[in-house]
Amino acid sequence: MTNETKQTSQDSHPFATQVGAKAARKLKAKRNATPGVWFGLGMMGMIGWSVVIPTLLGTALGLWLDQRYPGGRSWTLALLVAGLTLGCFNAWYWVVKEDQAMRNEQEDNDE
Incomplete structure (x- = not known):
């Protein structure tokens, strides 16, 4: 040669x-x-419900506590804020998890 x-x-x-x-x-x-519009809407729904559910549960528990133990504190307001905070952390967790899955898939496609 x-x-x-x-x-x-x-x-x-x-x-x-x-x-x-x-x-x-x-x-x-x-x-x-590739995920389409329905995937995006489903993801928004999942994130929305992950915020709404803890907020509503906190509010319901707060209302129940305010009815059972009336006093100077508003348990409803305190637990509403706590539920909202918990829900936001929960949504953040799901967004980070999905972002990592998309990045891993992109890395697999680049190889």
Whole structure:
């Protein structure tokens, strides 16, 4: 083999590897369809409910405590704020989890 033949065969391997990787990415993308509008709406709904449920539970518990033990404090307001805070942390957790899953999927697609 001459030097030109050796160099040509060595240069074709990286190109063949790139073509193979792109083909594999396309096949994987066809199998895993990108999330659409319904996925986004579902995610917003999940995040919304993860805030609403603790807020409503805190408010209900506060109303019950205010009826049972009336006093100078408003348990309703305190537990509403506590439920809202807990709900916001819960929503933050879900957003971070989904973001990490999307990043991992993007890294898999880039390889």
